[in-house]
Amino acid sequence: MTKSFSDLMRELRAVIREVHPLEVDDLTSAADRALAGPRPAIVDVREAEEWEQGHIPGAVHVSKSYLEQEIESAVPDRSRPVILYCAQGVRSLFAAQALQEMGYTDVASMAGGFQQWKAMGLPWTTPVVLTDDQKRRYSRHLLIPEVGVEGQKRLLESKVLVVGAGGLGSPAALYLAAAGVGTIGIVDFDVVDISNLQRQVLHTTDRVGTKKTASAAATIKALNPDVTVIGHEEVLGPDNVERLIAGHDVIVDGTDTFETRYVLNDAAVAAGIPVVHASVFRFEGQLTVFNPPAGPCYRCLYPTPPPPELAPGCSVAGVLGVVPGIMGLLQANEVIKLLLGIGDSLAGRLLLFDALDASFTELVLRRDPACQVCSEAAVEARKAGRPPAIAAPTGPTAPVDPAAAGLFTLGGPGLEPSAPAVAAPSTAAAPSGASMETPA
Amino acid sequence: MSVVRIPPVLRAQAGGHKKLEVEGETVGAVLGNLVALYPGLRDQLFTAEGALHRFVNVYVDGQHVRDTGELATPVGRGDDVVILPAMAGGDG
Numbered sequence: 001m002t003k004s005f006s007d008l009m010r011e012l013r014a015v016i017r018e019v020h021p022l023e024v025d026d027l028t029s030a031a032d033r034a035l036a037g038p039r040p041a042i043v044d045v046r047e048a049e050e051w052e053q054g055h056i057p058g059a060v061h062v063s064k065s066y067l068e069q070e071i072e073s074a075v076p077d078r079s080r081p082v083i084l085y086c087a088q089g090v091r092s093l094f095a096a097q098a099l100q101e102m103g104y105t106d107v108a109s110m111a112g113g114f115q116q117w118k119a120m121g122l123p124w125t126t127p128v129v130l131t132d133d134q135k136r137r138y139s140r141h142l143l144i145p146e147v148g149v150e151g152q153k154r155l156l157e158s159k160v161l162v163v164g165a166g167g168l169g170s171p172a173a174l175y176l177a178a179a180g181v182g183t184i185g186i187v188d189f190d191v192v193d194i195s196n197l198q199r200q201v202l203h204t205t206d207r208v209g210t211k212k213t214a215s216a217a218a219t220i221k222a223l224n225p226d227v228t229v230i231g232h233e234e235v236l237g238p239d240n241v242e243r244l245i246a247g248h249d250v251i252v253d254g255t256d257t258f259e260t261r262y263v264l265n266d267a268a269v270a271a272g273i274p275v276v277h278a279s280v281f282r283f284e285g286q287l288t289v290f291n292p293p294a295g296p297c298y299r300c301l302y303p304t305p306p307p308p309e310l311a312p313g314c315s316v317a318g319v320l321g322v323v324p325g326i327m328g329l330l331q332a333n334e335v336i337k338l339l340l341g342i343g344d345s346l347a348g349r350l351l352l353f354d355a356l357d358a359s360f361t362e363l364v365l366r367r368d369p370a371c372q373v374c375s376e377a378a379v380e381a382r383k384a385g386r387p388p389a390i391a392a393p394t395g396p397t398a399p400v401d402p403a404a405a406g407l408f409t410l411g412g413p414g415l416e417p418s419a420p421a422v423a424a425p426s427t428a429a430a431p432s433g434a435s436m437e438t439p440a
Numbered sequence: 441m442s443v444v445r446i447p448p449v450l451r452a453q454a455g456g457h458k459k460l461e462v463e464g465e466t467v468g469a470v471l472g473n474l475v476a477l478y479p480g481l482r483d484q485l486f487t488a489e490g491a492l493h494r495f496v497n498v499y500v501d502g503q504h505v506r507d508t509g510e511l512a513t514p515v516g517r518g519d520d521v522v523i524l525p526a527m528a529g530g531d532g
Contacts, residue, residue: 258526279527281448286527302526306495317449352522363499363522366507 012093016100018111024083025122028058040081040106043074045095046114050087056117057125059085064095071099078104085110085117128153134226138180151340152180156226158339159183161248163236163264165190165212167324168254168278168331170202175332176252177220177227181339184220187232187244188212199321236260241267250335253277254328258305265290265298269374270382274347276334278327280319283355285327288346289334292367292374295348300368323355442470442500442519449525453480462521467498468511470521485523495526 003011027040042059044051051061062070064086075082082104084092092109099107110117118124128149130138134156141147141155158181162169165188173184190212192203207215213231220229232244236255241263245251251268253275255261261277268275274291277298290297330351337343352361372378381387444462446454454460455478462477464470471492475482485496491511492498498505499522505513515521 281527284448286524301497303494306493306526350524352524361502361522363502363524364504364507366504368506 009090009093012097016093016096017108018089018093019083019108020111021117021120021122024056024085024110024117027081027083028056038080040083041075043071043082043084043095044086044114045084045092046086050114052127052129054118054124054126055114056085057123061127064091067095067098068102071102071104075104078102079106081106081108083108083110085113087113088115089113134180137224137226141179146342147340151342155180155336155339156182158250159185159248160250160252160335160339161185161187161245162252162254163187163260164254164256165200165202165216166196166254166256167199167280167319167321168328169252170200170216171325171328172252172254172332172335173216173220174202174223175329176335177224177229179332179336180224180226181335182226183228183230185230185232185244185248186213186216187234187236188216189233189235199319199324201325236264238263242271245271245273248273250338251275252331252335254331261298262305266373269297270387274338274345276331276338276346278324278331280324280327282318283320283323285323285353285355287327287330287334287351287353288349288365289338291338291345291347294345296365296367297371297374299373300371301365303368303372320355323353326353326355441517442515442521444470444474444521445523447523447525447527449527450481450484450523453484454478464515466511467500467505467509467513467515467521470515471498471511471523484525493525497524498522499524 024040024042028042042056044055044059044061045064045067046061047063047065048061051063055061060074062074082096082099084095084099084107086092086095089109089111090113092113096107096109112119114124130142130149130152134152135142138152141152142149144151147155160176160181160183162173162176162184165173165186169186169188173186176184188211192200192207192210192212192215194205194208196203197205197208202216202219203212204215204219207218211231211233213233217229217231220227234240234244236244237259245264245267251264251273253261253264255264264275268290269292274289275298276287276289278285278287280286289295292300330353334346337345348365350363350365352363353359354361367374369375370377441461441463444460446457446460451458454474460474460477462470462473464473471485475485485492487493492505499520500508500513500515501519502522505511
């Protein structure tokens with residue numbers, strides 16, 4: 001016996017439940033899942049070109065042509081409610097029948113389809129469309145559900161500020177660029193020195209003597225033309241920090257002086273921008289994320305900087321080249337997690353790395369309720385236009401002689417190092433190793 | 441006997457050791473015994489008044505002693521005591 005199209009439609013409507021667009025909107029936007037039940041999967045079964053011109057937010061696209069092949073990966077749980085829609089509510093009826101045959105137990109079709117949805121003024125969105133080149137370039141990201149097209153688009157729209165194009169900033173910026181972070185600001189006033197090349201992989205031998213910002217931009221551009229590099233050839237300080245960090249989503253702290261770290265911390269807390277912090281010393285490194293109120297800020301941990309003789313930088317103490325490489329990449333990892341909103345950030349945890357032991361140690365960091373910068377009182381004071389007065393670290397500028405600092409003297413019992421005694425707290429509060437190292 | 445981890449920046453004053461086993465039932469006692477052993481560490485860890493410098497953080501089994509009783513924080517046998525002064529050291 002032959003059946004007409006209208007016969008088929010009549011039969012389908014008898015066995016497939018149809019839901020009104022308003023009902024779908026209620027189900028998807030219900031704030032109280034306990035009352036609303038499990039969130040239904042909204043599946044758009046139209047063709048790719050139709051999907052690209054706009055779809056229901058949160059829907060997944062499985063073209064009706066590939067429905068049977070792809071639905072099991074899109075909606076693995078056959079007992080999960082599924083609502084299908086197409087342009088007018090016809091193709092979705094046929095699709096619903098197919099899903100029922102496959103054992104999906106709670107399948108409905110949205111009456112009137114996407115046209116009705118739009119006509120009722122319900123919210124819709126246009127999907128992110130990557131160029132063909134971008135689809136190939138980021139294909140390994142696109143395959144990860146936690147990144148996907150949406151995540152990649154978010155990376156491409158992100159702005160990250162890398163302070164210091166040195167040992168930490170080099171690997172961080174390189175991988176952030178490769179990952180497709182769309183705008184990378186780089187703050188560095190220095191020129192490339194041959195002694196940098198043992199670890200600062202953004203730079204090359206033929207660029208010795210050129211500006212680090214220009215060298216970084218050249219490397220990044222060659223790696224990924226999607227990335228806009230904004231070089232800031234200046235020393236980050238109290239006078240320019242607000243301008244430099246404004247508009248960025250995350251900051252990578254790859255600096256080498258206490259002065260910069262404190263200035264950056266205080267401004268970033270005020271601006272609400274997370275700082276991914278790392279430091280390295282010989283075979284060891286440490287890493288955390290400062291993003292109060294999630295975890296502490298730098299000043300919670302160290303309200304005052306140490307005196308310079310306790311704080312030598314890499315130019316005097318040395319560092320194994322791979323250590324800033326590893327720590328810089330861990331910074332890039334934290335940045336990407338923050339940008340994508342996935343995983344557990346290191347906020348509130350300090351990760352110590354020891355290259356010789358090949359070990360990681362994790363310490364718990366808590367906020368200081370009396371912190372001068374991120375405590376509630378400090379935040380209130382800032383809102384009221386009374387920022388807490390903090391002695392900005394301004395220390396002596398001569399590099400510290402490690403021998404004079406007792407660093408290389410083996411101080412056994414009874415042997416005082418030749419270093420001067422640690423400054424008393426009152427003077428220690430006025431700082432320190434501002435210039436431990438010019439990153440030469 | 442706890443294991444005190446000496447940060448790289450202080451190792452020269454601690455006989456070059458990375459880890460030291462030190463007696464003591466509180467953080468104060470452990471660090472007191474440590475500086476008795478290596479007096480060069482005293483000014484690096486403590487103020488003239490005997491308090492920990494604010495740029496030196498100490499962790500017992502991963503917890504900051506500021507949250508667990510400062511120098512009175514109890515230290516059990518085999519506990520890890522980590523001394524961590526602020527590290528300048530970026531690598532610009």
